[in-house]
Amino acid sequence: MAEQQATNGKPFDPMESWRQMRDTYLETWAKAMIDAVNTDAYARATGAMLDTYLSVSSPFRETIEKAMLQALQQLSMPSRADVLSLAERFTNVEMRLDDMDAKLDRIERALTKAPIARPARRPVGKGVK
Amino acid sequence: MADVCSVVDPFAGMENKLMSFTKAVTTKIKIDQTPRQLIWALNKTKLYRYCPVLPEEKRHRLPLLLVFALMSRPSILDLRPGHSYAEWMLNHGYDLYLLDWGIPGPEDKNLKFDDYVLDYLTRAVRKLKAFTGVEEFSMLGWCIGAILASAYAALRPDDGLRNLILLTAPLDFSHKETTFAKWTDEKNFNVDKVLDAFGNMPGEMMDAGARMLKPVDNYLLNYMRLWDMLDNPEAVQSWQAMNTWVTDTIPLAGGAFRQLVVDLFRNDLLLKGEWFLRGERVDVSRIKANLLTIIAESDHITPPCMSKAIMDHVSSKDKELFLIRSGHIGLMAGSSGPKVTWPHMDNWLAPRSK
Numbered sequence: 001m002a003e004q005q006a007t008n009g010k011p012f013d014p015m016e017s018w019r020q021m022r023d024t025y026l027e028t029w030a031k032a033m034i035d036a037v038n039t040d041a042y043a044r045a046t047g048a049m050l051d052t053y054l055s056v057s058s059p060f061r062e063t064i065e066k067a068m069l070q071a072l073q074q075l076s077m078p079s080r081a082d083v084l085s086l087a088e089r090f091t092n093v094e095m096r097l098d099d100m101d102a103k104l105d106r107i108e109r110a111l112t113k114a115p116i117a118r119p120a121r122r123p124v125g126k127g128v129k
Numbered sequence: 130m131a132d133v134c135s136v137v138d139p140f141a142g143m144e145n146k147l148m149s150f151t152k153a154v155t156t157k158i159k160i161d162q163t164p165r166q167l168i169w170a171l172n173k174t175k176l177y178r179y180c181p182v183l184p185e186e187k188r189h190r191l192p193l194l195l196v197f198a199l200m201s202r203p204s205i206l207d208l209r210p211g212h213s214y215a216e217w218m219l220n221h222g223y224d225l226y227l228l229d230w231g232i233p234g235p236e237d238k239n240l241k242f243d244d245y246v247l248d249y250l251t252r253a254v255r256k257l258k259a260f261t262g263v264e265e266f267s268m269l270g271w272c273i274g275a276i277l278a279s280a281y282a283a284l285r286p287d288d289g290l291r292n293l294i295l296l297t298a299p300l301d302f303s304h305k306e307t308t309f310a311k312w313t314d315e316k317n318f319n320v321d322k323v324l325d326a327f328g329n330m331p332g333e334m335m336d337a338g339a340r341m342l343k344p345v346d347n348y349l350l351n352y353m354r355l356w357d358m359l360d361n362p363e364a365v366q367s368w369q370a371m372n373t374w375v376t377d378t379i380p381l382a383g384g385a386f387r388q389l390v391v392d393l394f395r396n397d398l399l400l401k402g403e404w405f406l407r408g409e410r411v412d413v414s415r416i417k418a419n420l421l422t423i424i425a426e427s428d429h430i431t432p433p434c435m436s437k438a439i440m441d442h443v444s445s446k447d448k449e450l451f452l453i454r455s456g457h458i459g460l461m462a463g464s465s466g467p468k469v470t471w472p473h474m475d476n477w478l479a480p481r482s483k
Binding site: 026029030033034037038039040043044046047050051054057058061080083084087088091094095098101102105109 | 170171172234235236248252255256259306308311312314316317318319322323326341342343344345346349350353429
């Protein structure tokens with residue numbers, strides 16, 4: 001047991017040296033990969049992959065979109081474009097409401113800055129003809 | 130017999146550890162818990178006020194508006210109780226407001242920086258001033274939020290912005306050797322084709338792009354670190370909170386993404402003074418607010434070279450550049466947040482918030 005005690009008093013861990021090797025290896029690998037993804041060749045390769053994917057999937061996407069549009073029309077349901085246009089109109093209405101809110105804030109501020117001289121109170125029922 | 134088994138059987142410990150690991154990786158924990166009140170909303174954008182914890186006489190007079198990036202959730206500013214920037218700032222007497230851009234839907238695919246700066250941010254500032262009754266305010270912009278904050282400060286220099294804090298601000302796009310610059314180069318990346326297919330830029334694609342900047346760290350070492358610290362519940366909770374935020378990806382409005390790639394990464398229009406938002410030139414030399422720029426030395430998303438040049442362009446008389454040994458997210462959400470970044474920000478902002 002005594003042999004298993006390290007000089008600093010900590011118990012001997014047979015995996016420690018393995019862990020250190022692992023960490024050194026991974027650190028080197030991590031640095032190499034950071035350099036690799038920063039090359040023009042990597043940028044070109046990923047760009048080409050993405051481009052290919054988009055080109056290949058485009059006809060399928062268009063077919064599905066057309067089929068969905070026809071199906072929704074047959075079912076008298078609003079299409080995606082209809083819903084999106086409605087959402088845009090809602091945002092437009094919100095903008096107008098916000099404009100009104102801004103105007104009200106300005107009016108409120110103007111009123112609080114310049115208090116209106118109130119007329120003296122008259123007794124109820126008197127002076128009204 | 131049981132004792133012999135527990136010593137001899139190495140699989141029992143491994144099984145428990147694997148179960149704890151799987152649970153930690155797959156469980157989302159509650160983040161974003163500091164109480165707040167909604168004071169304004171427009172489309173998906175919301176302006177919140179964090180409920181103050183100090184009485185009014187102990188608070189700083191100027192409100193602080195937090196403007197986060199468009200492509201991530203702002204919950205990173207309020208990660209978990211005891212380790213939350215929002216909570217910390219409230220405890221230090223700030224009247225804190227958060228502009229949450231929300232999650233753009235397909236109907237928002239045409240939103241551009243023009244809209245975010247001149248409609249949403251400008252209107253939110255108007256509401257902030259009306260709500261607080263204070264004509265001046267401070268603003269903190271982080272990452273893409275710093276582009277928005279800088280553009281606002283340049284376009285509306287007389288709108289009451291007294292203090293501007295830029296965190297890891299990507300403003301100087303003249304450095305073509307950065308990884309993102311190479312990836313988004315027109316030879317390699319067809320931005321129109323991507324946006325024709327998706328409308329908005331999918332969050333998963335941007336997340337994968339950010340992770341691929343440090344692939345071994347993000348896809349392997351991150352999980353190995355978790356494995357090594359499974360016996361430490363506090364560390365596991367911290368890892369889970371960060372993982373919950375990282376995996377909460379959101380898309381970026383198509384129009385804004387196109388501008389980010391074409392106007393900024395490819396053509397560096399901002400610091401050249403040739404960037405126009407709704408016909409108005411974004412001239413950063415018009416920025417006159419007190420400026421604190423915070424840069425993370427090990428930032429792989431916004432390398433320090435992208436953030437430094439702004440200091441030479443602005444007209445601010447009171448300006449400071451502060452470097453922190455940390456990463457893009459770590460400077461706020463890591464251990465350097467409460468130890469270095471937040472106290473420095475407080476020391477800088479407090480005397481300027483009277």
